[in-house]
Amino acid sequence: MIRHSSGFRRRSLLAGASGAAVMAAAAACGGDGPAGTADDPIEISFEWWGDGARAEITQQAVDLFEEKNVGVKVRTNFADFPTYWESMTTRMAAKDLPDVLNMDYSRLLQFGGNGLLLPLEGVVDTSDFIEGFLDTGHVNGELVAVPIAGNTLGLIHRDDWWGDAGVTLEAGYTWEDYHRSIATVSATLDEGKWGGGDYAGQYHFMELWLRQQGGSFYTEDGKALNFDQDTLVAWWSMTQDLQAAGDVPPIDVSSQWAPENGFVLDAVGADLGWDNFLAWYSPTVAENGGTLALAAPPTLDPTNLGLYLKPSMQLCVSATTKYPEQSGKLIDFLLTDPEAIAILGTNRGVPATNVGRDNVEIDAIAQQVLDYEASVEQYLTAPPPPPPAATGGIEVKFGEIYEQVLFGELAPDAAAATFFTEAETLLAAEQ
Amino acid sequence: MSASSPTTAPSLGRAGAADAPPQRPSRGAAKRRSSAVRGGERLVGYTFMVPWLIGTAVLTIGPMAWSLYLSFTDYHLIRGGSWVGAANYTAIFSDPMFARAVKVTVVYVLVAVPVKLVASLLVAMLLSQQRRGMGFYRAAFYMPSLIAMSVGVALIWKALFSNDGAQDRLMSAFGWEGGGFLGNPSVSILMLVLLAVWSFGAPMVIFLAGLMQVPQELYEAADVDGASKWKKFVHITLPMLSPVIFFNVLMETVGAFQLFGPAYIIGGEAGTPAWSTLFYTVRIYTLAFTDFRMGYASAYAWLLVVAVGIVTVIMFRAARGLVFYAGEDQR
Numbered sequence: 199m200i201r202h203s204s205g206f207r208r209r210s211l212l213a214g215a216s217g218a219a220v221m222a223a224a225a226a227c228g229g230d231g232p233a234g235t236a237d238d239p240i241e242i243s244f245e246w247w248g249d250g251a252r253a254e255i256t257q258q259a260v261d262l263f264e265e266k267n268v269g270v271k272v273r274t275n276f277a278d279f280p281t282y283w284e285s286m287t288t289r290m291a292a293k294d295l296p297d298v299l300n301m302d303y304s305r306l307l308q309f310g311g312n313g314l315l316l317p318l319e320g321v322v323d324t325s326d327f328i329e330g331f332l333d334t335g336h337v338n339g340e341l342v343a344v345p346i347a348g349n350t351l352g353l354i355h356r357d358d359w360w361g362d363a364g365v366t367l368e369a370g371y372t373w374e375d376y377h378r379s380i381a382t383v384s385a386t387l388d389e390g391k392w393g394g395g396d397y398a399g400q401y402h403f404m405e406l407w408l409r410q411q412g413g414s415f416y417t418e419d420g421k422a423l424n425f426d427q428d429t430l431v432a433w434w435s436m437t438q439d440l441q442a443a444g445d446v447p448p449i450d451v452s453s454q455w456a457p458e459n460g461f462v463l464d465a466v467g468a469d470l471g472w473d474n475f476l477a478w479y480s481p482t483v484a485e486n487g488g489t490l491a492l493a494a495p496p497t498l499d500p501t502n503l504g505l506y507l508k509p510s511m512q513l514c515v516s517a518t519t520k521y522p523e524q525s526g527k528l529i530d531f532l533l534t535d536p537e538a539i540a541i542l543g544t545n546r547g548v549p550a551t552n553v554g555r556d557n558v559e560i561d562a563i564a565q566q567v568l569d570y571e572a573s574v575e576q577y578l579t580a581p582p583p584p585p586p587a588a589t590g591g592i593e594v595k596f597g598e599i600y601e602q603v604l605f606g607e608l609a610p611d612a613a614a615a616t617f618f619t620e621a622e623t624l625l626a627a628e629q
Numbered sequence: 630m631s632a633s634s635p636t637t638a639p640s641l642g643r644a645g646a647a648d649a650p651p652q653r654p655s656r657g658a659a660k661r662r663s664s665a666v667r668g669g670e671r672l673v674g675y676t677f678m679v680p681w682l683i684g685t686a687v688l689t690i691g692p693m694a695w696s697l698y699l700s701f702t703d704y705h706l707i708r709g710g711s712w713v714g715a716a717n718y719t720a721i722f723s724d725p726m727f728a729r730a731v732k733v734t735v736v737y738v739l740v741a742v743p744v745k746l747v748a749s750l751l752v753a754m755l756l757s758q759q760r761r762g763m764g765f766y767r768a769a770f771y772m773p774s775l776i777a778m779s780v781g782v783a784l785i786w787k788a789l790f791s792n793d794g795a796q797d798r799l800m801s802a803f804g805w806e807g808g809g810f811l812g813n814p815s816v817s818i819l820m821l822v823l824l825a826v827w828s829f830g831a832p833m834v835i836f837l838a839g840l841m842q843v844p845q846e847l848y849e850a851a852d853v854d855g856a857s858k859w860k861k862f863v864h865i866t867l868p869m870l871s872p873v874i875f876f877n878v879l880m881e882t883v884g885a886f887q888l889f890g891p892a893y894i895i896g897g898e899a900g901t902p903a904w905s906t907l908f909y910t911v912r913i914y915t916l917a918f919t920d921f922r923m924g925y926a927s928a929y930a931w932l933l934v935v936a937v938g939i940v941t942v943i944m945f946r947a948a949r950g951l952v953f954y955a956g957e958d959q960r
Contacts, residue, residue, distance in 0.1 A: 284898065288918045291706045312707040450812035453902050454791050591920050598899040605814050605903035616725055627705065627922050 241271040242521050244528060246300035246511075247282035249478065252545050259538045263531045270524050278457040283590060290314060295516035297525045301343050303334060303509055307420075308587040308628075310337030316515040317342060321526035326534055326551045334509045334581060344529060345509035347474060347547025350578065351406055352570055354461065354476060355468035356483070357491040359383055359393070367493045369573070370500035373407075377440055383467050384445040394468035395460050396437045396446040399600035401593050403470050404433050409504030409579075410497050420586035421629060423621055430614040434603055441604065449604035461490070470495055473567050474510050474547035480563045492570040494577070503577040510547040588624040595620045700927035706917070710924055717928035727929075729904050730912040737818055737908065738885040741825040746877055749829035753836035754866075767837070774830025782824070783894035787811060790820045814905035817896070821906065824891050832877040839873030840866070871952045879944055886937050889914070909933055 246256060253276045260272045275296070277285060283305065289295055295314060309315055317340045318324070324332060324344065335343040353367070353376075360366070363383040367375070376394070383393030397403045405415040408425060417424045440446045447465060460466025461479040464486045473492055480490050497503050513532070515525045531538055536557040539549060544564035548571075549555055560568065599617045602608040608616065675682075700717055704710035721727050756767050776782050789795045790810040797809040807813045810820045847865045856864070867874075889910040892900075898915045900907025909929070917926035 280897075284919065287921070291918060291921070314707070450808055450902065451792065454809065454812045588920075594899065594919070598904070601899070601901065602903050607814065607903045619725065624920060627703075627920060627925075 235269045239269045239271045240521055240524065241273055242298065242519070242524050242528065243273040243275070243296035244298040245275045245277075245282070245286075245296040247279045248276055248545075249278070251481070252276070252478075255541055255543065255545060259532060259541045260528075262535075262537060262541065263528055266531070266535075267524070267527065270521075270527075272528065280456075280594075287590070293518050295518065297516055297519040297521060298528050299514050299516065301512040301514045303512070304585050304589045304593060306335075306343055306512065307337060307584050308590055309514070310342040311587050314517050315342035316517045316519060316522055316525075318344060318515065318526070318529075321515060321522050323526075323530045323534065326553055328550055328552060328555070330507070331509065331550045334584065335512060337584065343509075343512035343514045344533065345550040346511045346513060346533065347509070347544075347550050348507045349472045349474040349510035349547050349567075350505050350507050350571060350574065351402065351470060351495055352473045352574070353468060353493045353495050354471045354473075354479065355394075355491055355493060356461075357489040359387065359391075359467040359488070360491075362386060363393070367496075369494040369503075371496055373436065373496045373498065376496035377437075380440060380468065381443065381445045387467065391465055392445060392447050392460075392467060394440075394446055395466045396441065396449075396452065396604070397470045398434055398437050399597045399604075400470070401596040404430075404596075405582075406470070406495060406504040407433060407498070409506075409582075410499050410502050412502070414582055416582070416586060416589075418583065420583060421625060423618070423625075427611070427614040427618055430617060431610045434600055434610045434613060449601060453601065464488070472508075472510060473570055474544075476567055477545050477547075477563050490566075492566055494574055502579075503574065505574055505577050505579070506581040507571075507578050508581060509550070586625060587628040588621075591624045592621050595624070696927040697931060699924050700931050702924040703922075704924035704927070706921035706923045713924070717925050718932070720925070721928060721932065726904075726907070726912060729900075730907050730909045733818065733900070733905065733907050734886060734888075734909040737821060737888065738882060740818070741822045742878065742881045742885050744822060745826045745829050745881060746832055746874070748826050749833035749877075750836050750874075752829065753833045753840055756833070757837055757840040767834075771830035771834060774828040774833075777824060777828030778890050780890075780894055783891045786820055786824055786891070787895055790817075811895070812902055814903035817902055817905045820895060821888065821892055825885070825888075832881060835873055835877055836870070839870045843869040868953045872954055875944075875948045875952045879941065882940060882944070883937055886933065886940075 244260065246252070248256075253274075256276070257274060260274055264270060264272060276282070282300070283302075286295065286299065286305075286309075290309065290312075293314070295309075301309065301315075315337070318335075319341050322344055324341065327344070331345050331348060332341065335341050335345060337343075355367075360379070360383055363386045365379045365382050367379065380392075380394035384391075385393075387393065401415065408415055408429075414424045416422070437446060441448070447460065451465075452460065455463060455465075459479065460469065462482045464483070476490055476492060483490050494503055495505070513529045515522060515529070519525050532542065533539075533549070533551050534553045536553065539554050539557045540559060542558075544558060544561065544567070548560075548564055548568060549558050558564070595617060599608070599613050599620070602616075603610055603613045701712060701714060702710045703713045703716070752770055756763060756770065791797070792809040792812055794809050794811070797805075800807075807816060810816050843866060847869070848861055851861050851865060887910060888908055892906050892908040893911050893914065896902075896906030896908075896911065898911065898919060900911055910933075913926050913929045913933075916922050916929060
């Protein structure tokens with residue numbers, strides 16, 4: 199009886215298997231033809247980083263895209279910035295990237311240099327980008343990324359707290375001025391709120407500081423760090439006094455904020471940051487009864503703020519996509535369709551295309567960003583070459599090791615030595 | 630992967646199997662069957678095993694051999710690599726992160742395994758009593774081990790141990806000033822120890838089975854001699870349970886060395902706060918999938934294999950003098 203039943207099973211299994219084979223063959227034929235009809239839609243995937251609010255408007259724009267392009271379905275996904283990159287790097291190994299993905303300038307070489315991104319010439323309409331914006335999307339002479347928007351660094355601060363404390367900052371103020379201001383503001387605030395954040399754990403801010411001295415973070419060829427350990431010790435000691443005086447949040451508090459942020463949590467009154475972050479922070483700050491403002495960053499040299507215009511986010515197509523045409527269409531749609539632009543607004547920054555700038559609704563926050571960018575335009579200098587492929591890892595290590603300093607686990611000089619070992623290993627591994 | 634899988638429990642009392650472990654020659658029930666097994670039967674046996682043999686070869690042995698090879702290369706996940714000899718292994722010993730990861734992992738093993746086993750033995754002894762509703766309690770205490778390795782529980786753990794979380798509030802009431810464990814590198818590993826202890830279900834069930842096997846007449850004889858509860862525990866329960874204890878110590882230790890999921894979710898790649906949850910496996914993961922240094926990561930992994938192997942051998946050696954198997958002659 200058992201034997202009989204297993205024989206029966208085997209036959210049905212065979213039938214099932216051959217059926218599946220036929221289906222697979224049919225599906226393969228479908229894939230070769232002009233795919234994407236209402237009855238037989240194709241599916242592309244699109245992923246980005248960001249929060250729930252960004253996801254909501256992006257999904258609306260994607261829905262509109264599906265409506266206008268019958269037969270193309272878009273599977274979307276998003277995560278916060280660190281999680282997004284953990285996922286992407288893991289899937290990069292499996293060559294399983296989404297068809298359309300959100301790219302960061304610091305990761306461009308890592309992905310583009312390893313041949314994982316599709317050259318976009320002829321795939322994406324590049325005719326409408328604002329002058330100079332496409333320059334940062336090239337790897338080995340080929341365009342592999344198009345910018346969604348541009349941004350630059352600035353000092354984001356709570357206008358209300360700083361105003362109440364009577365502190366104003368004129369462009370060209372020094373880092374010492376900034377530290378004194380933080381202390382002044384902190385003194386006027388309740389417990390659990392601080393005048394400013396500890397900025398020394400971010401490699402972008404050290405890069406700004408190095409550029410103010412005429413230096414850079416990496417050498418021109420991107421094969422080594424362009425500063426010595428003493429310089430790093432000096433940088434990591436910048437906020438020492440503020441930490442000691444309790445004028446910036448202590449690490450055991452701030453390390454628990456992720457994925458939220460000091461502004462959103464109503465805890466921090468100022469921090470260096472990308473100007474387009476204003477769109478992220480401002481609504482929540484407003485709910486807490488506050489207002490945010492942008493100012494030029496502190497500087498070592500009043501004539502050189504170290505600023506440059508960076509693509510805030512880029513869009514790329516995976517080299518392994520089955521549907522380059524539809525993927526390109528989605529990018530075109532997001533960047534140049536007036537309706538899509540109206541939906542997306544300035545959440546990712548002020549658009550990088552002319553049609554984008556003409557059609558986006560400039561709200562008060564976007565106007566603040568535009569005004570700020572206009573005010574520092576005279577200080578913007580040429581962007582550094584795309585950072586080396588190891589930058590993503592180095593950025594993470596930079597923050598991680600500075601955390602050791604704050605926790606008192608490593609002295610600044612030991613931490614700097616550790617960072618150099620790690621960074622040099624990572625740079626060597628990518629060459 | 631995890632040692633808490635209940636399917637690896639020792640087959641207590643199933644002595645009739647042809648390949649019964651030699652260290653458990655139990656109760657004379659085992660016939661000398663192996664000589665009687667005919668070739669044909671053996672063939673049938675192996676035929677039934679074919680799927681698993683293929684699975685082992687393709688999914689375990691193959692990848693292991695490949696990773697052993699990779700550990701002697703500078704293999705980059707995307708770009709490939711070439712043979713570098715033992716360079717990875719020598720580099721590891723001057724890698725500051727290696728010492729960190731080893732320290733965190735060893736501390737965890739040394740703390741979590743004993744605490745978890747004592748807790749699970751105590752609960753198993755409570756649950757071995759004959760009371761009403763015992764089935765419910767056994768299920769209830771086993772339950773956490775089914776979900777402890779999940780992402781959801783790790784996230785709940787994070788919330789429990791953050792500043793102003795349950796642990797911080799509770800302990801602050803008693804004068805604690807260290808805040809949530811999540812932000813305090815000197816105690817953050819306790820979060821993971823407590824998570825391990827909370828999920829003691831697998832060793833508990835095995836202890837429970839072991840306790841049920843202890844012959845009641847031994848206790849009765851001890852009662853006649855007027856032995857105290859403690860004496861009975863030390864002189865009857867512990868020796869009779871020693872094979873089960875050994876099994877649990879072994880499995881939990883091996884499992885603890887491999888802890889990854891909760892550590893990764895709670896501490897992330899950076900092992901926050903301050904590398905205090907930078908477990909060895911988390912370091913391997915970061916090297917392999919963030920830094921793409923597959924060759925180096927493989928060397929890391931193989932050192933772990935060797936280390937766990939050595940620990941296991943030491944345990945088996947130590948067990949010879951400590952573990953008592955029923956049916957053996959008393960020394």
